[in-house]
Amino acid sequence: MANPSQLRALMVTLALSGALGMGSAHAEDSLYDLQPCPDSLAVEGGKKVDKTWDLTLSPLTYHWHNSTEHKPVKLVAIDRHVEGGRFCGLALFSNSFGQPSAYVYVGQQWNNILGNPKLFTKVSAGFIYGYRGKHKDDIGFNSAGIAPAIIPSLGYAFSPKESAQAFMLGTAGITFAYVRSF
Template sequence: MTYGFQLAHDPNPPRSFTAPRTFALLAALSSPALAIDWTLCPGINDPVAEGATEPRYEGFFSPYTHHWSHDPEHKPVFAFSLSRLLPNDRTCGISLFRNSFGQPSAYAFVGKAWPGLLPSQPKVYVSVTAGILYGYVGQYKDKVPMNVGGFSPAIIPAVGYQLSPRSALEVQILGTAAFMVGAKWRF
């Protein structure tokens, strides 16, 4: 499975950070068009108000990943993530998974969701997370762009359907490599 960030006009993803590519990535992430507050997990230690019933966390589990192209080395991918729900439909969290080559991997991220973008389909939402991916090492280090010592940046857009106020089905787009299907639960 390939995760990561690649400039659309660059057919050959970089193997290490360079000043122009790093600047382009930082400029894209700080763009006002994204309208995302990238402060990591503010208020994570805030006490729960007495009698509060709103969910504060979200779990995600994916039992299935479909790769756009077949590779005989691909193995089944299973992922689990835990996110902290923040004001204004923001999240921060960590995902643990076994990557497409059977290596234990992790993804620490921040994100934002946009619920109800389609007036005719109010239960449909889109979201995006961005963060640091770890896990593609050894002979698979070149399977993700900008991998330095197993660490690489990643941006993962998703489309979901809210089944209830506390559950949803979601499809995450994993770059040019695959898409992942899973379910979310808020608690």
């Protein structure tokens, strides 16, 4: 029988491979075409639509309540956007306690907030992996290091290719990020 850490690793691998479109039926074809969004989300009105990508880099997270245990949070994420403001993605980050973590998600973006064409908001929902050991209870509904999450954000587009975003992390804090679209 597998030990708990082996089971966690298997669960994370299965969750990530499913979310990244690497189902077992197409694993050989998908290994070289890794995508965080399935092509079925890139269909609008029965027609396939163009997709864009966002690369998100975050060097700064502000915690509402500081702790001597908090470490700097660094994040890199890739989102695949499709028609209708939908997106899917994967974020890799070091959490507030220095533990390697990941967030697999889907979401929706709304543009032209308050009549400002440069202002937008997004909300994503998915699963976070990484809060383990003595910090497993620092994130709600955590089981085997995996917890559900909903993360809203507010963004400002400097240009069609560059924006800044602020991600609300519930009662934990706020993450600031630079985003480059391609």
